[in-house]
Amino acid sequence: MQLFKKHIAFTVIIFFLVSCGSKQTPATTDAHDHEEEAGVVELTAAQFKTAGITYGKPENRQISGAVKVNGLLDVPPQQQVSISVPMGGFIKQTSLLQGMPVKQGQVIAVLENLDYIQLQQDYLEVSSQLEYATKEHDRQQELAKENVNALKTLQQAKASWQTLLAKENGLRQKLSVLNINLTALQKGNIQRTVNVYAPISGYVTQVNVNLGQFVTPADILFRIVNTEHLHAELTVFEKDVPRLKIGQLVRFTLANETTPRTATVHLIGREISPERTVRVHCHLEEEDTQLLPGTYLQAMIETGAAAVKALPDAAVVNFENKAYVFVKKPGADSTFHFNMLEIKKGNSELGYTEVTFPADAPEGDVVVTGAYDLLAKLKNSGEHEGH
16 A cells, blocks of 8 residues: 555656646747747738838949048138247237237237347447448458558458448348338337237237236237138048048038038048048138138038949838848748848938848848838837847
């Protein structure tokens, strides 16, 4: 009797273990099946007909390419000037403010310094000495022709004359740099102030001085920018540089505008920065003096048409900032299965979009019409987890 009870207990345990094992197998299989079906849409024949799905394959088409870049407005170096003085002095007069327009040759500041007076005094003294030395040199030359004086005397007179001549020329150049009126000075009119003139026409962008301030040649008093020849300075990544050529059209939009402007590629930099970018210099098609240097812009450089793999625009769907297409899977006649495949989308033109498939992408017909219907069914059914 005890042996029979043990046999019954052993049989119940075996049955329980087998039952537990058989219950776990479908769950594993279901999970595996669900994983295989992720990203797959299934349609019945009626649904397929209602969606009006048609197929196509990528084809070679000529699509104009464009490089999207950032940049800013800038001016050539010769159109922006930092103004300093060749000799220190006190600011006696200036009326400049940031943003003010100035004309070339306009007086923008007046400086005063006792050294200016001393320099003019030295010039007048040297000029007077030079006049005497010149006459003495000429007289000694005449005497030398008649063998009246010694050669040494002539040489001394010539050396003195040449020394004073060099001093006068040097002082004249210094006074000219200071904008001293030499004609008036030679008449004995010594001026205690000097004028600072605008070297170019433009707008004042910096004022770094005030009345009474002493400035040195190392100080920058003002900065002036001429905005008549603004250009677009673009930053292009290294990988896109081979696609660029001189003369290509550039469409750009300023940070504070919505209407695009146009420019052309004028120069392509020959040095790659540490950020692996190259500077590209572009001339504006229409100049605008109201634009400000340093304004941020976004641009598209049109690089011309190229033969690429393309699909109709309707075949490419966008979902969560990614591009997808649906590829037909082989199946029974009663149902239709479609794989949702992520791709890389390129440029678009005339209803076609450049597409790049993954290297391991399965071959098959691509859904051209009805792709968004498939996407809607996939989202509603919840089969596309993880997207």
